[in-house]
Amino acid sequence: MQLYKARGAFLFANRMKSLFTYLKNVRGELTHVVWPDRKAAIMHTGLIILISAAVALYIAGIDYVFAGIVNRIISGY
Numbered sequence: 001m002q003l004y005k006a007r008g009a010f011l012f013a014n015r016m017k018s019l020f021t022y023l024k025n026v027r028g029e030l031t032h033v034v035w036p037d038r039k040a041a042i043m044h045t046g047l048i049i050l051i052s053a054a055v056a057l058y059i060a061g062i063d064y065v066f067a068g069i070v071n072r073i074i075s076g077y
Contacts, residue, residue: 036044
């Protein structure tokens with residue numbers, strides 16, 4: 001039983017060491033990231049919102065058309 005506890009503590013220590021090593025590596029990689037300036041970030045955010053709205057309208061239009069087709073089929077027209 002004592003060996004199991006010691007082994008568990010060893011595994012926990014290894015996992016914590018691995019976690020800290022991973023976080024240290026992540027922090028190092030984040031220094032290589034080229035972050036956009038404020039103007040580019042705002043432009044890209046607006047573009048993403050615009051594209052998302054256009055795709056949503058497109059899907060809503062397709063849904064409306066197919067719903068109308070299914071309703072006509074079901075109602076017998």
